[in-house]
Amino acid sequence: MGNAALGEMVRPRPAVEERLTRPQRLVRQLSDLDSGRLRRLIRSGDLAPCFDADDDERAVECPICFYFYPSLNRSKCCSKGICTECFLQLMPSKASRAVHCPFCKTATYAVEYRGARPSSESTLQQEEIQNINEAKTRIRSKTQKTGET
Incomplete structure (x- = not known):
């Protein structure tokens, strides 16, 4: 904690199993x-x-x-999630040029890991999915009613 600025809390990082430090599903x-x-x-x-x-x-x-994961990296430009293995495959080799963000096309692509999603973000996503499903149900019922008349 000696390097932390006054008032800034350093949160301990949980230990990571050795097998989770090696890519398992690389396409190339x-x-x-x-x-x-x-x-x-x-x-x-x-x-x-x-x-x-x-x-x-x-x-x-x-x-x-x-694939579904407990948590993802977030792109620094637009905060979209991406797993480490997909990020590794997008990153350029030493011989190639820089990669644009696959989501917002920002010229320099970088990610950060913020840990697991807060429950509030998870709740918002679940509410959004529920709203979409309800809208689809309403549209289907309207379509069926107009088809009956």
């Missing part, structure tokens, strides 16, 4: 992947662990691979 082999650096970034909390896919109702879906 990353020839220039620095495993040691990746392990350090995950253990320091700068990148989300390479979680196992999850089917828990609180899990969030990665919009790239469509």
Whole structure:
């Protein structure tokens, strides 16, 4: 805590299992992947662990691979979620140029890991899904009524 500014709390990072510091579902082999650096970034909390896919109702879906995870990295430009393995595959090799954000097309793409989603965000997402489902039901019933007349 000696390096923390006055009044700033340093939250302890939970220990990450060794197996969660290694990518498990890469679509393409990353020839220039620095495993040691990746392990350090995950253990320091700068990148989300390479979680196992999850089917828990609180899990969030990665919009790239469509697997569900306990939590995701967030893009710094638009706060969209992405799993670590998809992020690794989007990042350029040393020989290629910078990558644009796959969501908002910002020129320089970077992510941060904020840990698990707060329950308030999860509740808002569930309410949004419920509202969408109710709207679909209303539209279907209106369509059926107009088809009967």
